[in-house]
Structure formats: C-alpha cells, structure tokens
Amino acid sequence: MEYENNLILKRLFTKNTINDLVKNRKNDTFTYAINRYLNETKAQKYNDLISKIYKLSGKQYRMEYFYKNTLLNKLLLGKHSLKTTTALTELAIGKSKADFVMINGKGIVYEIKTELDTLERLENQIQDYYKVFKYVCVVTCEEHYEKLRKKLLNTKVGIYVLTKRNTISVKKEPEEEESFLDKKVIFKVLRKKEYEKIIFNNIGYLPKTSQFKYYSECYKLFDEISIEVIHKSMLNELKKRINIDIQDYKNYVPYELKFLIYFSQYKKKDYENLKIFLQSEFGG
Known part of the structure; x- marks a missing residue:
C-alpha cells in the first residue's frame, strides 16, 4: 500500500x-x-x-519529489538567491545521478535517501560525486539518521535530516574534499560547448582534426589544464545551464x-x- x-x-x-x-x-x-x-x-x-x-x-x-522541493525552497530560495545560485537535478556523474546540486561560489551535491530508500549504493554514489564536486551531503529522514551517522563518521560528507515537521535539520555540514577530483569524469559531465569554452579560454585554440578524433583530441588539451582551473571553470559553465525569469x-x-x-x-x-x-x- x-x-x-x-x-x-x-x-x-x-x-x-x-x-x-x-x-x-x-x-x-x-x-x-x-x-x-x-x-x-x-x-x-x-x-x-x-x-x-x-x-x-x-x-x-x-x-523523492517532496525532498527535492523542500531543498529548493529552504536552501536555494530561503538561504541563497536565484541571481547568484543555480540548482541542477539528475546530473549524471560516473555511474550515479546526483539528485540535487547547488552551485554558487562552490558546488554541493545533495544525495537524497527517503524513508523508502536503502543505503546500499550510497558509498559508490559518494565516490562518484567526489570526482566532480568538493562537497557532498546526504539528506535523509530521522529513521535513517543514526545508521548514516555511523556510516559517515570519519568522512567529510554532510548529513541533513528532513524532520517530521518538514524542516531541514543540519546534523553535520559537508567539508571540502578535493583529493578525488577527476578530470576525465568532469569532462564527461560537461556538454560540448562547455568543454570547448574551457579549452579555448585556457589553451587558446581547439583541435583541428577529424570529427571521429575530435572528442579525444579535446580531452588531450583539457587534460593539460590544472584541476583547480578545470573545477572552477566547470562550476561557471554549469551555473549557466538554468536561466529563468x-x-x-x-x-x-x-x-x-x-x-x-x-x-x-x-x-x-x-x-x-x-x-x-x-x-x-x-x-x-
């Protein structure tokens, strides 16, 4: 039922x-x-x-929609600004899909675990997210909290709880973790125009090659850019994906x-x- x-x-x-x-x-x-x-x-x-x-x-x-809508209302609209902050959803990262991503000065992935969800895939999902973003937070219910607290005790992953009163209780803020950032995974997250812009802005030109080789040649140039510049540039490009009145x-x-x-x-x-x-x- x-x-x-x-x-x-x-x-x-x-x-x-x-x-x-x-x-x-x-x-x-x-x-x-x-x-x-x-x-x-x-x-x-x-x-x-x-x-x-x-x-x-x-x-x-x-x-899940109730969780997502609460996050958008409480965090994006409640704490931040539509002018300076962008949200994304269902962003494919590796073998995972980020439920909710918020980007302003930094990018934070919010992975949702509702009352009906299990925690089986959480470890792999977190590993995927850290390849693209420095901050990861799990948003869950009160029933899952204690299990999650123990599971994430020695990590930098944040924990938010959607309480019975439908407020967001911050149990643990996410901390910066940049050691797992992966250029190849970031490259796959970006759209063609986005990675082309990053390459052109930092290398000064785009590859002149066949259509068949273009993607791999673009990545070779992309790989020459420092991970710090790539990450910052990626956030700037992702912020432009949503444009609302x-x-x-x-x-x-x-x-x-x-x-x-x-x-x-x-x-x-x-x-x-x-x-x-x-x-x-x-x-x-």
Whole structure:
C-alpha cells in the first residue's frame, strides 16, 4: 500500500502531469489521486487541490519529489538567491545521478535517501560525486539518521535530516574534499560547448582534426589544464545551464511546484498559462 501511494504521488508531481493539466485541464493520474485522497473536490481551484495533496504527501508519503522541493525552497530560495545560485537535478556523474546540486561560489551535491530508500549504493554514489564536486551531503529522514551517522563518521560528507515537521535539520555540514577530483569524469559531465569554452579560454585554440578524433583530441588539451582551473571553470559553465525569469517565477509559481517549474524552462506565456490554470476549477 505504501509503495502504491508513493508511486501515485511520484507520477503526479512530474513535468508531464503538470503540463498536461495546464494544457488540457485534465489528467488521469491527477484525477485518480484527488479522488483517492481528498473529499469534496468539486468546485475547488487546482491551486488548492495541489496544495492539499502536497500537504498530505508531507504527512504520510514523503517521496523523492517532496525532498527535492523542500531543498529548493529552504536552501536555494530561503538561504541563497536565484541571481547568484543555480540548482541542477539528475546530473549524471560516473555511474550515479546526483539528485540535487547547488552551485554558487562552490558546488554541493545533495544525495537524497527517503524513508523508502536503502543505503546500499550510497558509498559508490559518494565516490562518484567526489570526482566532480568538493562537497557532498546526504539528506535523509530521522529513521535513517543514526545508521548514516555511523556510516559517515570519519568522512567529510554532510548529513541533513528532513524532520517530521518538514524542516531541514543540519546534523553535520559537508567539508571540502578535493583529493578525488577527476578530470576525465568532469569532462564527461560537461556538454560540448562547455568543454570547448574551457579549452579555448585556457589553451587558446581547439583541435583541428577529424570529427571521429575530435572528442579525444579535446580531452588531450583539457587534460593539460590544472584541476583547480578545470573545477572552477566547470562550476561557471554549469551555473549557466538554468536561466529563468526570476520575477515571473516568484510571482506565479506556488511553493508546491517550485522544483518542477524551476527545471521546466518556462517562458512568459507559460507562466501566464500556469496562473490561469491554478485559478481555474477542477471538474471532479
């Protein structure tokens, strides 16, 4: 039952579901979730229903989206600034995918372990993250905390706990660890235009070779740059990946959808459509 509830809510808080709702005012997953978990749904605004189902999730079924959205609201929007800080999600690093990355003066990976997650892959994930970033933090529930505390006791990995009251409790701040940075792994994280810019800015030219050899020749030049310069340049390039209209984002996006919309590349018209949708009534 718990797995089923988590799956339904996981499907609800996705770009596809929200985009479908904004465009068509209907979505099977949303209708099923509303009818299953809430009463007296007719003639209620979508904004209110989304808020209610999100609060229910926070009390009973804290899936990964709830953790991610809390991190974005509490850390990026609460402590930092959209002008100076960029967040990334599902960033492929080695054999792992970073749940949430925040970049300002430094880059921090936040690996999420919810109540439904095991800690089996955590060690390998942390090893992957340290090849690209200097700071790693695990965000988890109160049930996992003691086990994690012992597991990470002699490491520089931070530990944050999402409490029962849905606040973030800092148990251990992440410390800098730069000894595992790996040029090859960083190179694979970067997009073509990003590593080309880093090479050109530091070497002064790009390789003139066949398309077949271009990637490997680029890496040879990339490898000549110091790891310190590469890491700093990488952070600068990753920061540029997200570009949002800060004012529209703040004005039109409710707390519950901040994470989803942040990564949806909305234009002004999209924000206006979202506002109209949220104020319209659910038909039941």
